[in-house]
Amino acid sequence: MTMQKSEAIVSVADAPAQLEGLLELMRRHDVVVTQEDGVHVGHFPSGQAHLSASAERVEMRIEAPDMTALNAIKLELTGSLTYVYGQELNIDWSGGTDVRTPLPKLCVLTVQSVEQLTPHMRRITFSGDNLIRFAENSNLHMRLAFPDGAVDLPLPMVNGRGRVVWPEGAKMPVLRKYTVRKVDLESGTVAVDFVLHDDAGPGSRFAAAARPGDVIAMIGPGGLTAAAADWLLLAGDETALPAIGRILEGLPPTARGVAFIEVAGPSEEQPLVRPDGFDVKWLHRNGAASGTTALLIEAIRAADFPAEGSVFVWAAAEFEAFRSIRTHLRKERGLSADRQLVVAYWRKGSTEDEMGKAH
Ligand SMILES: Cc1cc2nc3c(=O)[nH]c(=O)nc-3n(C[C@H](O)[C@H](O)[C@H](O)COP(=O)(O)OP(=O)(O)OC[C@H]3O[C@@H](n4cnc5c(N)ncnc54)[C@H](O)[C@@H]3O)c2cc1C
Structure with a gap:
């Protein structure tokens, strides 16, 4: 099989510490990390990343069977290294930077039912495809994308720079963080409990008005749960x-x-x-x-x-x-x-x- 490849060299202060943080985050995201000749190898579901650091540079070489998988690894590494570093990074991936592929972690959700749990808490059950990764209890959170106004929800893609991009001229959806309350893989549904709060923003406004058939999107999962303890x-x-x-x-x-x-x-x-x-x-x-x-x-x-x-x-x-x-x-x-x-x-x-x- 011909593998698609790309690499990036990122100049950062204290690169070995940034690389350690990146590896730690990858492990937390269930990426197995091994070592080969002093280089760390991250085994993603559909490809590999070879990662090393000198004093002021993190080097990343990645390969995957197709551009969708390659862009998914770029997205993961770009986002995680930026998160670890704590500020915006200019990561210049080689090759294929114009290729746009579907966002790997996005699910389109359709409202199936709305239940008022308590006066200020609404449970909305959505139907969606490919919910399996949200069923793991270790990742509790995700982002919901709400259409901004009465427009269809534009769907984001990943570009070859490992960044999320939106269709030209799209009215950007508004993103809010929520918790996956329940996933039922048999019925293909996910439940989210929304607080209906004062000074309502797009999230609580959507929940207050939601009707079966309304469409939003879910991106994730992410975020950690409580660790085991006595x-x-x-x-x-x-x-x-x-x-x-x-x-x-x-x-x-x-x-x-x-x-x-x-x-x-x-x-x-x-x-x-x-x-x-x-x-x-x-x-x-x-x-x-x-x-x-x-x-x-x-x-x-x-x-x-x-x-x-x-x-x-x-x-x-x-x-x-x-x-x-x-x-x-x-x-x-x-x-x-x-x-x-x-x-x-x-x-x-x-x-x-x-x-x-x-x-
Ligand atoms: C990881 C994570 C998981 C979360 N999970 C959930 C969840 O499962 N369910 C849930 O309902 N929320 C959850 N939240 C909180 C939710 O993201 C915020 O309350 C968010 O601000 C709601 O967006 P909005 O569009 O309704 O309001 P915004 O547009 O963000 O804010 C509008 C106004 O409302 C105020 N506001 C926001 N939240 C509240 C509140 N709870 N009470 C009173 N005033 C408020 C703001 O201060 C602001 O003045 C979560 C947040 C995080 C970070």
């Missing part, structure tokens, strides 16, 4: 409730821990399937606006962490809550970075795009 602490507001629900459902029956979930009040509580040794404690805002209370950090501060055994804390909430939880875990509990995953899911007064730009 005792788990899960914490979050209603935007994290879908993730907490899914994490709890995926735990072994012997799992122990506590989940603190902040919601507006008792009417927003949901029945959650969970192991017997897991407590769920609902924290009510009692009239306070979301994103304005200290309920989560107060509950975490007061929690008794077990003296023996391993601990993992997974938390996601509004930015200020995220910040206070992260600081508490690091400074007051002394929890190491590999024993916690604390994320800001939204920021009061900022849309998701504005929040992304601010970081």
